[in-house]
Every structure is written in C-alpha cells, then in structure tokens.
Amino acid sequence: MARARKSNLAFGVIMVVVGGVLLVTRFVPVETAPAWLLGLGVGLALIAIVNASYSALVAGMVLLGLGTGMVLGDRGVADIPSWTWMLLGLGAGFIGIYVLALILKLRSHWWPLVPGFILLAVGGARYVRHFTLLPPEVVMAVRSWWPAALVVVGVWILIRALRS
Numbered sequence: 001m002a003r004a005r006k007s008n009l010a011f012g013v014i015m016v017v018v019g020g021v022l023l024v025t026r027f028v029p030v031e032t033a034p035a036w037l038l039g040l041g042v043g044l045a046l047i048a049i050v051n052a053s054y055s056a057l058v059a060g061m062v063l064l065g066l067g068t069g070m071v072l073g074d075r076g077v078a079d080i081p082s083w084t085w086m087l088l089g090l091g092a093g094f095i096g097i098y099v100l101a102l103i104l105k106l107r108s109h110w111w112p113l114v115p116g117f118i119l120l121a122v123g124g125a126r127y128v129r130h131f132t133l134l135p136p137e138v139v140m141a142v143r144s145w146w147p148a149a150l151v152v153v154g155v156w157i158l159i160r161a162l163r164s
Helices: 002-027 035-049 056-077 083-105 113-125 136-163
Strands: none
Touching: 002 136, 035 056, 056 083, 083 113
16 A cells, blocks of 8 residues: 555656646746756766666656657757757656666556656647547646646545545
C-alpha cells in the first residue's frame, strides 16, 4: 500500500509541475529556459542511466521534452507554433520515459504512455482542420487553459494519496 501511495504522490507532483510550467509559459516570456531545461534534463537522464533511477528518468525526460519543444518552437521549425512544439516535445518526453525504462530494465510502468499520447494528440490536432465540431471560442478556451486540468488532476491525486 505504501508503494502505491508513493507512486501516486510522484505522479501527482509531476502533473502539478507540468501543468504549472505550461501555465506559466502562457503568461511569462521564456527566453533562456530552453537551455536550462535541456541541461537539467540531460543531467537527470545521465543520473537515471548511471544509478538506474526511475524518478530521475521521469524528471529528466520531462525536462528534455519540454526544452526540446521550446527550442524547436523558438527556431520556428516547419512553421509550427511554439506551443505546438512544446506539446509535441513534452509528449515525446513521456513516451521516452516508457521506452528508456524498458531499455534500462527499470520499473516498467504504462502510465507515461497516457500523457505522452494525449500531448502528442493535442499537439497534432491543430493540423487536423476538417474537424471543426466546436465553436472557435471553446477551442481557444481549451487551448489556453488545458494545462489547468493537469494541475487539478495532480492536486486531486495528491490529496487522495495523502489521505490513504
């Protein structure tokens, strides 16, 4: 039971941090963050490889994904907006957690696939123009505030984990 609580706490913290970072990037200009994120991500990924640490792998891949997305967005690669690159990079980071955990023979959990595929789908959905089922106001609200849902889910998971 303690192991499940620890996993839920870690997952909740990750959701709150990811959602919070994405919300902050909506309202604060980010200039030097990609370099710091990439550096920290590489460092944590190396720690994960050397120490066989799953938690360092999670943190490192999330930072690498976010930093990569920010760099690609800042460079205007393929004329894709920055926020889309951030979603795609972060989604790829979560998928990378799952793949590298398998390669390194660390604890293999399927949970990184869920946010990974969701983020990739949301990032790729911008280019599926023939699906205009929602009014433009709703689409803009979802695009602006969807990271808040990550924060809410993360807080909910944290509260449940702390109660058990």
